[in-house]
Amino acid sequence: MMPAFELFQPSSVDEAIGVLRRYDKESWVLAGGLDSLEWLKNRVEWPKAPYPRAMVSLEGIEELRGIRSGPDGLEIGAMTTLSELAEHPEVVDRYGVLASAAGQVASPQIRNQGTLGGNIAQDSRCWYYRGGFDCYRAGGNTCYADTPTAMNHDHCLLGADRCITVNSSDVAPALIALDARVVIRGPGGEDVVPIERFYIGPGTDITRMNVLEPGMVITRVQVPGAWSGTRSYFEKARHRQSWDFGAVNVAAVARLSGGIIEGIRLAVNGVAPTPLRLTAVEEAVTGSPPDEETATIAGETAIWGARPVHYSDYKVTLLRNLVRRAIRGVAV
Structure with a gap:
């Protein structure tokens, strides 16, 4: 059965912080509640021990x-x-x-x-972690996703350190x-x-x-x-177009002058434990036109150092191509 907890509905931030401070690590913040509802619905081991005694909803603030x-x-x-x-x-x-x-x-x-x-602020979507396995992220000493036979097609290309979630x-x-x-x-x-x-x-x-x-x-x-009013591009690649989490996504904003990229900021997600700003790509394309040659250089730069796990190698191609499309997209 789901353990019991108290629901608090404060009307101010200070009131919410007061409750959170009182219960400390036994508290949990509810915003829209979608991620939390999934944890409650699964009824598996709560991701952060101990199980919260206080749920603090921010809905009324x-x-x-x-x-x-x-x-x-x-x-x-x-x-x-x-x-x-x-x-x-x-x-x-x-x-x-x-x-x-x-x-x-x-x-x-x-x-x-x-x-x-x-x-x-959402938590890891790794199904081993969410399935109650005693993995590194849950306080154990194993990454169940980092094995040749694991279900790891949505996991890391870059920045892994024991845990390979994205x-x-x-x-x-x-x-x-x-x-x-x-x-x-x-x-x-x-x-x-x-x-x-x-x-x-x-x-x-x-x-x-x-x-x-x-x-x-x-x-x-x-x-x-x-960066308001500048050229921008966003694209999300996912397994199902209806409502799925992104396999890889890319966001870019750029300033162009005389057909040349004068400044650009470009970031991706779904390939590392944190969202990544691709500063090497930004440096590689600044001062160049957003044409096919520049886009190709950007794509190859983006995947430098990628180390996919067994089933996530498709993300290398996906990341390369999304970055290429972003460079071309800011030209439109």
């Missing part, structure tokens, strides 16, 4: 909702739904890569419930391309973390995928205006 425009860009509340993000006129017009990424998450029903904060957020690479910042509040106050530093790999802490610790809440995401 109004300050965590909404998209606000200012002179320095956008501030997006962590509880803003993905549908609101995908359809907001200014996001569509000025930050198209973000609107496109949010609009390709899962299905309309899930986008109506899922939140920006939940999408960027990050699955669609919105994260778009936010990295836009140089966004995550605002976190906890018992020690508020901190603003660049989105690239928000994620941590297994070499830093194998049991979590981001810097959030017990008692912390994402309050909003700041998207600076530096």
Whole structure:
């Protein structure tokens, strides 16, 4: 049977943090609740011991909702739904890569419930980890996905360190391309973390995928205006087009002058434990036209150092081709 827990529905961030602080590691934050519902529904071993005694829903905290425009860009509340993000006129017009990424998450029903904060902070999708195996990420000493006969077609190409899971957020690479910042509040106050530093790999802490610790809440995401209105590209490759997680996705924003790439930011996800900004690709294509030759160089640079596991080798070709298409796509 599912263990008992208390449900708290605070009306302010400070109230939520107070509850989280009281229960410490025995607390769990609910945003849209989709990822948490899956854990509860599976009734397997909870991913982080001990099992939470307190579920803290952020649903009723109004300050965590909404998209606000200012002179320095956008501030997006962590509880803003993905549908609101995908359809907001200014996001569509000025930050198209973000609107496109949010609009390709899962299905309309899930986008109506899922939140920006939940999408960027979601846990590993590895089925061994989620199936209750005592793997590295769950506190054990084995990676069940890293064997020749394992079901590992959705696992790492780059950055593996014992654990070979990948990050699955669609919105994260778009936010990295836009140089966004995550605002976190906890018992020690508020901190603003660049989105690239928000994620941590297994070499830093194998049991979590981001810097959030017990008692912390994402309050909003700041998207600076530096890359607003620039050319952009987002593409997501998945096994099923209906609602699936991405096998690989790519996001890019670029400035062109006289047909030459003057500046570009490009990020991918689904290939490593964290979303990756491909700075080597950016350096390789800056100063060149976004033509087929440049796209080919970008694709080959993107896969340098890739080390697929047994069944994930198809992702090498997929990553190469998506980066090539992104370079060509920013020219349109």
